[in-house]
Amino acid sequence: MSKVNKTRLCHGCGVCFSVCPAEAIIMKNDGLNNYPSVDERKCTSCGLCLQVCSGININCERSMSFKQLDCEEKYYMGYSDNSELRQKAASGGVITQILTSLMSSGEIEGAVIATPGNQLEQINAVLVEDVEQIKGCSSTIYYPVSSCAVIKKLSPSKRYVFVGKGCDLDSLSRLQKVHPWLSKSIHAKVGLMCHHTPYAKATVELLKSHGFDDVNKCSIRYRENGWPGKTAISDGNREVRLEYSQSWGKHLGLSRNMPFRCMCCTNGMAGHADIVVGDAWKLKQSNDNSVKGTSLIVCRTQNGESILKRFNTSGQLHLDEVKYGFVTECQSNLIAKNTKASYCLLLLRLLNSNVNFENSFSQQCSNIRPRDFFTIRGIKNQLSAIKAIYMYKIGKFDC
Ligand SMILES: Cc1cc2nc3c(=O)[nH]c(=O)nc-3n(C[C@H](O)[C@H](O)[C@H](O)COP(=O)(O)OP(=O)(O)OC[C@H]3O[C@@H](n4cnc5c(N)ncnc54)[C@H](O)[C@@H]3O)c2cc1C
Numbered sequence: 060m061s062k063v064n065k066t067r068l069c070h071g072c073g074v075c076f077s078v079c080p081a082e083a084i085i086m087k088n089d090g091l092n093n094y095p096s097v098d099e100r101k102c103t104s105c106g107l108c109l110q111v112c113s114g115i116n117i118n119c120e121r122s123m124s125f126k127q128l129d130c131e132e133k134y135y136m137g138y139s140d141n142s143e144l145r146q147k148a149a150s151g152g153v154i155t156q157i158l159t160s161l162m163s164s165g166e167i168e169g170a171v172i173a174t175p176g177n178q179l180e181q182i183n184a185v186l187v188e189d190v191e192q193i194k195g196c197s198s199t200i201y202y203p204v205s206s207c208a209v210i211k212k213l214s215p216s217k218r219y220v221f222v223g224k225g226c227d228l229d230s231l232s233r234l235q236k237v238h239p240w241l242s243k244s245i246h247a248k249v250g251l252m253c254h255h256t257p258y259a260k261a262t263v264e265l266l267k268s269h270g271f272d273d274v275n276k277c278s279i280r281y282r283e284n285g286w287p288g289k290t291a292i293s294d295g296n297r298e299v300r301l302e303y304s305q306s307w308g309k310h311l312g313l314s315r316n317m318p319f320r321c322m323c324c325t326n327g328m329a330g331h332a333d334i335v336v337g338d339a340w341k342l343k344q345s346n347d348n349s350v351k352g353t354s355l356i357v358c359r360t361q362n363g364e365s366i367l368k369r370f371n372t373s374g375q376l377h378l379d380e381v382k383y384g385f386v387t388e389c390q391s392n393l394i395a396k397n398t399k400a401s402y403c404l405l406l407l408r409l410l411n412s413n414v415n416f417e418n419s420f421s422q423q424c425s426n427i428r429p430r431d432f433f434t435i436r437g438i439k440n441q442l443s444a445i446k447a448i449y450m451y452k453i454g455k456f457d458c
């Protein structure tokens with residue numbers, strides 16, 4: 060695990076913490092990201108942590124390629140029919156609606172999600188076991204959370220939904236091979252479309268730039284009240300609300316706040332999920348927060364399809380089927396980033412680094428069309444990949 064840290068390929072999922080039978084691993088945060096700290100005296104060198112780690116084991120098979128699992132992918136725009144829930148959520152409140160409906164009908168007893176807490180240091184992944192808790196955790200958290208570390212709390216006799224980013228779901232799928240009971244216990248996997256998780260320092264930078272010096276006393280809601288939502292920061296005495304363009308645009312979204320592992324990630328569309336949810340960015344007309352949020356949904360499995368259809372029929376979820384072209388128009392940034400990531404991976408592979416590539420060279424290149432290689436965009440992508448790998452090789456944290 061130290062090797063994964065040193066090579067900066069850890070994305071902080073926490074699955075190594077959950078799998079370790081010797082309890083030799085704890086998760087820490089170094090101001091940038093969550094990472095595992097190993098107690099060498101307890102470690103028995105069983106190797107399970109490295110086996111389940113999706114940081115160092117890179118498989119591009121389920122990257123941006125579609126139509127790959129047990130049914131044809133389907134694409135929807137949708138939102139919760141509960142207007143309060145929709146207003147509080149990150150986009151259309153689809154995830155919170157699915158979780159609350161599944162829990163109210165008794166199909167699940169818990170969900171692994173993330174909580175904003177009341178203070179910065181309380182932000183993390185949590186196991187929630189009632190509807191009100193789920194509602195309290197709606198919206199997006201642009202801060203490191205270790206979703207797979209929560210798996211340690213799950214019980215084989217209960218059923219759960221796991222919500223996470225592509226990297227978390229990749230790690231979970233690996234863990235399911237080690238612990239087959241998890242396949243029965245995880246009723247559904249819900250993915251978040253993910254460009255990157257900003258370093259923790261990006262949030263600190265944002266708070267300080269608005270005069271909140273005692274950052275640990277602050278609470279932050281990254282997106283609330285409308286769509287795309289304002290970022291609300293409070294220290295108990297003072298509260299500010301920032302436009303999305305001031306928080307994501309000026310701090311969280313900057314490349315210097317993007318971990319190297321995210322630069323190399325081609326799994327931003329959460330290839331291991333039953334249902335993947337993101338923003339229907341194409342619908343964005345203005346920063347007017349009266350605009351009602353709508354989620355963009357990619358449904359990958361029959362399990363996902365049956366959940367969506369059921370809640371659509373019962374009137375809890377509004378769904379409109381859309382074409383694949385609508386998905387690519389909404390997610391042009393994410394698709395461009397995933398293509399850049401393929402160039403980074405190719406360079407990493409050519410440099411014979413410590414990464415374990417599980418897929419073939421051609422699968423890894425699947426995001427790169429040969430005709431794009433010599434276009435201006437292609438050349439720009441190659442240059443930014445060279446820069447990222449150079450910074451990586453000389454050990455600089457910001458690119
Ligand atoms: C780091 C990050 C990057 C993202 N990048 C993109 C992007 O590039 N393009 C895009 O379209 N969408 C992106 N999203 C997804 C988007 O922000 C919304 O989360 C998504 O549209 C779900 O909306 P919703 O209204 O259906 O969910 P809601 O009903 O608001 O529910 C969201 C659920 O996700 C959980 N959650 C929030 N943050 C995390 C987290 N970090 N880890 C695990 N669970 C979490 C919450 O606890 C809640 O249960 C990103 C999300 C994250 C966390």
Ligand code: SF4
Pocket residue numbers: 060063064068069070071072073074075076093094095108111112113114115230
């Ligand atoms: S399993 Fe997850 S937290 Fe552990 S080293 Fe790998 S990426 Fe990091």
Ligand code: SF4
Pocket residue numbers: 070224225226227253254255256320321322324325326327
């Ligand atoms: S970009 Fe990839 S590695 Fe980074 S947080 Fe998102 S899914 Fe994980």
